[in-house]
Amino acid sequence: MVQITYVDAKGTPRTVKGEVGSTVMETALRNNVPGIDAECGGACACATCHVYVAEEWQDRVGPAEPMEQDMLDFASDVRPNSRLCCQIRVTPEIDGLTVTTPARQG
Structure with a gap:
């Protein structure tokens, strides 16, 4: 199992285990x-x-593919470290990953 921390827009972290x-x-x-x-x-x-995606994890997670980049056009408050988490595969290399959710989706 891999540990992932999700931080909400208010700064509250929630750490869970991913398969x-x-x-x-x-x-x-x-x-x-x-x-x-x-x-x-x-x-x-x-x-x-x-x-x-937290800055220290961007290299391990990798960049968004073109299709994902196109979909990010529909997201709110897109930043250089924006990703769609449906496109980030859970691997042993991302054990400890931290991501933050935006204030609103879509």
């Missing part, structure tokens, strides 16, 4: 993490699982 092979979005949903709506269920067809 290797799942996504950061699936992990959030399984653990009832607030702020991840995931309306498309992980199909990269919306922007309701938008998160900000």
Whole structure:
């Protein structure tokens, strides 16, 4: 299991365990993490699982693929470290990952 910390827009952290092979979005949903709506269920067809990846994790998580970048156009308050967490795979390399949810999705 991999530890992931989700920090809400008010700064409250919530650390949960994710299963290797799942996504950061699936992990959030399984653990009832607030702020991840995931309306498309992980199909990269919306922007309701938008998160900000902590700077120290950006290299390990990697950049957004072109399709994800297109979907981020529909997100609120997009930043250089914005990602859709449905596109971030849980791997042992991201054990300890911290992401922050925006004040609102979509």
